[in-house]
Amino acid sequence: MLPDLRRYILENWTRVTGDKLAPRDVTILVQGTGAGKLCCYIFPAGARRPALVAKVPRSPRDNPLLAREYGLIQYLRSRGSPYLQATLPAPLVMTAVAGHLVVIEIYLPGQVVDGLLARNRQTGTSPLRDVYLKLAADWLLRSQAETASSPTRLTEAQFDTFILRPLTELRTTAHLTESETRYLERLAQRARELARLELPLVFRHGDLRPGNLLVSHGMLKVVDWENGAPVGLPLLDLFGLLARMHARHYGLEEIDDYLEDYCAAFEDVFFDGGSFAETTLRYVKLGCHVLGVHPAWVDVLFGMFLVMESNNYFH
Numbered sequence: 001m002l003p004d005l006r007r008y009i010l011e012n013w014t015r016v017t018g019d020k021l022a023p024r025d026v027t028i029l030v031q032g033t034g035a036g037k038l039c040c041y042i043f044p045a046g047a048r049r050p051a052l053v054a055k056v057p058r059s060p061r062d063n064p065l066l067a068r069e070y071g072l073i074q075y076l077r078s079r080g081s082p083y084l085q086a087t088l089p090a091p092l093v094m095t096a097v098a099g100h101l102v103v104i105e106i107y108l109p110g111q112v113v114d115g116l117l118a119r120n121r122q123t124g125t126s127p128l129r130d131v132y133l134k135l136a137a138d139w140l141l142r143s144q145a146e147t148a149s150s151p152t153r154l155t156e157a158q159f160d161t162f163i164l165r166p167l168t169e170l171r172t173t174a175h176l177t178e179s180e181t182r183y184l185e186r187l188a189q190r191a192r193e194l195a196r197l198e199l200p201l202v203f204r205h206g207d208l209r210p211g212n213l214l215v216s217h218g219m220l221k222v223v224d225w226e227n228g229a230p231v232g233l234p235l236l237d238l239f240g241l242l243a244r245m246h247a248r249h250y251g252l253e254e255i256d257d258y259l260e261d262y263c264a265a266f267e268d269v270f271f272d273g274g275s276f277a278e279t280t281l282r283y284v285k286l287g288c289h290v291l292g293v294h295p296a297w298v299d300v301l302f303g304m305f306l307v308m309e310s311n312n313y314f315h
Contacts, residue, residue: 002028002040004098005054009042016092016104017052028054036062036226037069041107050107052092056100063101065226070094070103075230076147076203084143087221108221110214117210117248129249130279136213136241137283139220141290144202144234151198151292158201162233163191166307173314187303197294204232206312209244227312234291235298238283239305243269246276270302 006026013022023044031039036059042052057066070091077085089105096102113132154162167184170176176184205212206227214221247265268274288295 001056001098001100002030005040005056005102008095008097008102009052009054009104012093017106023047032058036065049109053089053105053107055103055105056097060099060101066101066103067094069225069228072203072225072228072230076143079147080143081146084146087139087143087219089223089225108214108216108223110216110221112211113213113215114210114248116215118251127249129245132210132213132215133241133245133279133283135215135220136208136245137238137286139222140205140208140237140241141287144237145290148200148202148234148291149231151200153198154195159191159195162201163188163304166304166311169311170307170314174310183303184307187300187307191300191304194294194297194300197296198292199294199297200234200292201231202234202237202291204229205237206240206308208237208241210248233301233304234293235284235287235301236305236308238287239270239302240309242276242280242283 006028009016009026010022013019025045027043027045029041029043029050031041036057038056038058040054040056041050042054043050055066055069057063073088073091077088077090080088089108092104092106094101094103113136116128116132167188171181171184174180204227205222205225206229207224208222212222212224214223243266246269247262250261250265252261252265268276269280271277274280284298285295287293288298293301
């Protein structure tokens with residue numbers, strides 16, 4: 001696959017990039033990212049920084065996932081303001097190489113927030129978590145507000161898509177306890193009761209964590225839209241951002257360590273009396289205000305956040 005990709009890049013460099021001259025050669029650095037794809041960083045001969053990034057599915061069977069990600073980014077670039085467009089990857093071309101779908105983008109420079117938080121912990125300097133949290137939350141709410149649908153009652157089809165189907169998926173894939181099953185039943189019933197209230201629908205990133213956030217000259221850029229969707233429930237990305245930013249502040253990776261540590265961090269963020277709960281409440285209130293979400297929806301949306309996270313991990 002890599003020799004074919006290298007050949008394609010060299011043969012199509014001027015067409016893809018608009019440069020008048022193609023490099024004599026390129027070096028490709030491959031990084032695993034997401035569940036279904038690889039990022040191939042393309043270095044022209046002698047360059048210290050990549051010029052392009054080629055996203056490639058790990059297997060041709062994952063081609064539809066990359067096509068969906070490409071479609072979402074193009075959708076947001078067409079609907080969003082210049083502000084939002086400047087924070088997104090800019091796909092130059094989508095093609096097929098050796099049976100793999102390939103999306104080629106301009107390399108986005110910037111420091112990964114994940115690394116900045118890790119460096120902050122090592123040096124013992126003042127926490128930067130809140131600085132980057134504000135930067136990311138401001139980007140999220142501004143971008144979702146400018147591309148959201150007007151608040152309206154969910155149609156039957158929307159209620160089925162965004163509420164009932166995820167609940168059914170979790171029931172059929174997870175080994176639930178009796179109390180968890182009852183909780184999902186109550187969640188569905190409460191959602192039906194609230195269906196009379198208007199609710200905006202927004203795009204979803206689906207994995208808004210420090211490792212997918214870049215900072216360059218004080219501006220945020222957001223990558224890895226593999227789990228995203230052009231339309232979804234509001235506040236779910238905000239809940240995920242709060243939880244992941246807080247967890248990374250304490251050095252917790254995605255779920256791959258002691259479960260007790262993640263439970264404690266989760267309680268800090270979302271439980272009454274948690275060390276981060278006041279911050280969470282402030283951002284959730286801000287999200288409701290900016291997006292036009294009735295506060296009565298918050299408990300149901302938080303429940304759907306838990307459901308969607310569980311379904312993602314099963315995937």
